[in-house]
Amino acid sequence: MNLSSHLDFFIAGLILVLLIFNIRNSRMFNFYDRWFHHKLGKQNDSKIWQIITFINEPKLIAGWDVLLAGLLFITGHPHLSKWVLITLIFTDLLGIFLKRAIKRQRPQNSSQVRLGYSFPSGHVLSVTIMGLIIWHLFGKFGGFLLLLTIIGTWFLVVISRLKTKAHYPSDIIGATTLGFFCFAIAQQFLMLV
Template sequence: MDIYIWLASLSALILLLLIFNVRNSRRFNLLDHWLHHKLVRQRDGISWQIVAFINDPKLLVVWDVFLASFLMSKNETLLAFWALFTLGFTDFVGIVLKKWMHRKRPIMHSSLEDGYSFPSGHVLGTTIMALIVWRLFADTLGSKLLLILILIWMMVVISRISLKAHFPSDILGATSLAVFCFSICQQFLLLVI
């Protein structure tokens, strides 16, 4: 089985289980609230707000446009459009899912946060951008790039919990959705190449 089909299947299964439990299981939601409470160490740290700002979903679109411009300057037009499409497709699915779920944010979340909670837009955008960058530059930059991308992802996850913006299931849901959308977009790219 192709790795991207396997990743898409696994991430879809995790996402569907999360959606079902967030919408229907009181026990799951109580566990999610309890885990969120245990993970939160501080209310608002300026450093976490900076991390959240740099990885804001709207700003990630700007980063993606810069990436696509760079790729086009290297005559990689197909990859540039793929990078733009992958982020756009993922963001679209994330917005639709967020509006459909209507999950409220944790109590006492930062006043800078608005909208619904599931899935986390910051984690969704950061995860998909990390996967895009990994796909494009892994051959040349290798394990150092992977370490940097994982570190950035972890900082975004910690910022979303520390700012009380999301429950742990919002983070896992966003990560699963990003992997699912990336796997689908990667399959399309492989068909075109």
């Protein structure tokens, strides 16, 4: 690991541990998280937020990931293909593990009747890791426009999760942080392949 990767890994890990600790142990943290969730405005289930939620469904992102891996494989990049698949699988598995370990209930006024837990947001986690993968692979070619597209997509997913009241703000922060944490690990595996 180079110094930058160590720093990314350490900072993301520290934020993640602090979030988990506070979610599980701090009434004050949870009070303000719920208060902020409430203050973000009334629930908005308009079609646009539902479409954004659907397009960025973790299962659909996994499909895009498989398509990207397939394209990398047929264009002569089998190692990158494996890396793309392993990165998303590892990230999703860690996200599922955290959901089941922390068992944070979804907000009561959530518009979506979803089974499962709230922390971390699966939608935000998937779009974060996929955005980091795409930037890593195509950032030099896509430049500023690609960066804006990735950030814009991430931002729309975050807003959709908050507007539909499906997650608390800390679920969003946790998912984004977990995405960066897993990506810092995945970059090290890329060097080994």
